Amino acid sequence: QVTLKESGPVLVKPTETLTLTCTVSGFSLSNARMGVSWIRQPPGKALEWLAHIFSNDEKSYSTSLKSRLTISKDTSKSQVVLTMTNMDPVDTATYYCARILTVTTSYDYWGQGTLVTVSS
C-alpha cells in the first residue's frame, strides 16, 4: 500500500525557514520509475508546484521560488525534505507531497497535506 505523509511545523514566523518532511511507504525512493514532488495550495486557491526529486537525485524547482527552495531525500529513511527560506504570510498554505510516475508523468498518490501558517 502506497502512502505519503507530510510532517512539519503548523506555525512559522515571518523570515523563518520552513522544513517539511515527506515520509513514504509502499515504494522506494531508489525506484527509477518514480519521484516525489512538493505542491502547495493557499486557502481557497489553486495548486502550485514547488519542486521534485527523482531516484538519481535529479531535482527541479519552481522558477519563481527557486532561490528559496531546497529539496533532498534520504532513501534509507524513505524521506523527502523540503526547505523554504524567508517565509512570508503569503506562503500560508497546505503543503502536499505527491508521487510521480515517470512512465505517465502524473501524480498517482498524494499525501493528506499539512497546513502551514505564517504569522508573527
Place this chain on the structure above:
Amino acid sequence: SYELTQPLSVSVALGQTARITCGGNNIGSKNVHWYQQKPGQAPVLVIYRDSNRPSGIPERFSGSNSGNTATLTISRAQAGDEADYYCQVWDSSTAVFGGGTKLTVL
C-alpha cells in the same frame, strides 16, 4: 512560463454531461493530467496522459486533447462529482497546474 487557463466554474444538471476545458499554447503537444479535489481532501488523479483512466475511476470520466484545448468530460454527472478539477502538464521539467474549475451539479 507556460500557462493553463480553466473556467472558474462549470454547472451541470444531474445526469447530464459536464465538460471542463483547459487552455494552453499548443497544449495538444503535451500530456495533460486531470485531478479531482473535494473540500478538505487531497487531489485525486482522474485522467492521465490526456485520456487514460486510473484504476478505480469510473468510465464516466474521459479526456481529450487537441490544438490549444484539453477537455475533461464527465458523463451522467452525479452529486458526488461536485468538486474542484485541475489540469496539469509538464513544461521544461516543471509542473504547471491550471487555476482550477469548480464543478457544481444542480
